[in-house]
Amino acid sequence: MKIETEILLEGNSIVLIPLEMKYKDSLFEALKSPEVWKYTWREVKTIDDFEPIFMAAIQNKEEGKQIPFIIKDKVCGKVIGTTRIGDIDLVNRSVEIGWTWLSPSFWRTGANTECKFLCFNIVLKSYKSYGFNFQLADKMNVRKRR
Numbered sequence: 277m278k279i280e281t282e283i284l285l286e287g288n289s290i291v292l293i294p295l296e297m298k299y300k301d302s303l304f305e306a307l308k309s310p311e312v313w314k315y316t317w318r319e320v321k322t323i324d325d326f327e328p329i330f331m332a333a334i335q336n337k338e339e340g341k342q343i344p345f346i347i348k349d350k351v352c353g354k355v356i357g358t359t360r361i362g363d364i365d366l367v368n369r370s371v372e373i374g375w376t377w378l379s380p381s382f383w384r385t386g387a388n389t390e391c392k393f394l395c396f397n398i399v400l401k402s403y404k405s406y407g408f409n410f411q412l413a414d415k416m417n418v419r420k421r422r
Contacts (some may be wrong), residue, residue, distance in 0.1 A: 279340045279364055280402070285394040290387055292345035292359065292394055295337060299346045300330050302355040306379040333360065333375075340364065347378065347391060356382045359391040361399060371399055 285292040293299075304326045307313075313320045320326050336342035342362035349356045357378035364371050373395045376388055 279343065279366075281337050281340065281343050283343065283398060285345070285398055287390045287394050289350055289385075290356075290390050290394075291348045291350060292391065293348055295333055295344035295346055295358065297334065299355060300327070303330065303346055303358055306355050306357055307377050309380050311380050312377050333358070336362070342375075344375070345391075347376075347387060349382070349387070356387060359388075359395065361395050369403070371403075373399070 282294050284294065301323070304323050307326070308320070310321070318325075318329065320329070333342065333344040337344050341364055342360050343364070344358060344360040344362075346355050347357040347359055348354065357376065359376040360374065362372050362375060373392060376391055378387055
C-alpha cells in the first residue's frame with residue numbers, strides 16, 4: 277500500500293494543506309515565538325535554526341513516512357502552524373498523530389482539536405482499522421496538558 281501524502285483536509289475554521297517548500301518562510305513566521313519551542317529540546321530563534329526541522333518533514337513526506345501539513349486559518353488566510361500524521365507503520369497498521377505546533381495567537385482556539393479531528397478522520401476513512409499512538413506533552417508543559 278502506498279501512502280498518499282498530497283491530501284488536503286478542510287475543517288470549519290482551518291485547512292490542512294500538504295507541506296511544501298514554498299511554505300517555509302510563512303511557517304517560520306507563525307512559529308518563531310520562543311514560547312512555541314519552550315518545552316522541546318529545540319532552540320529555534322532564526323530561519324536557519326528552523327530549516328533542519330522543516331527539511332526533515334519534507335524528507336519524511338517524500339519517503340512516505342509522514343504526512344506533514346501546514347495549518348491555514350480560514351478567516352485570516354494565514355499559515356498558523358503545522359501538524360502531521362507520522363510514524364506510519366504499514367506492517368502493523370499504526371500511525372501517530374501529532375507534531376502540532378501552533379502560533380501562540382491560536383492557542384486555546386480549537387485549531388489543535390480540529391487538526392486532530394481531521395487527521396483521525398482521514399486515517400479512519402482511508403486506511404481502515406489503524407491503531408493510533410498518542411504521545412503526551414512534556415510534563416512541564418501545563419498549558420498543553422489541560
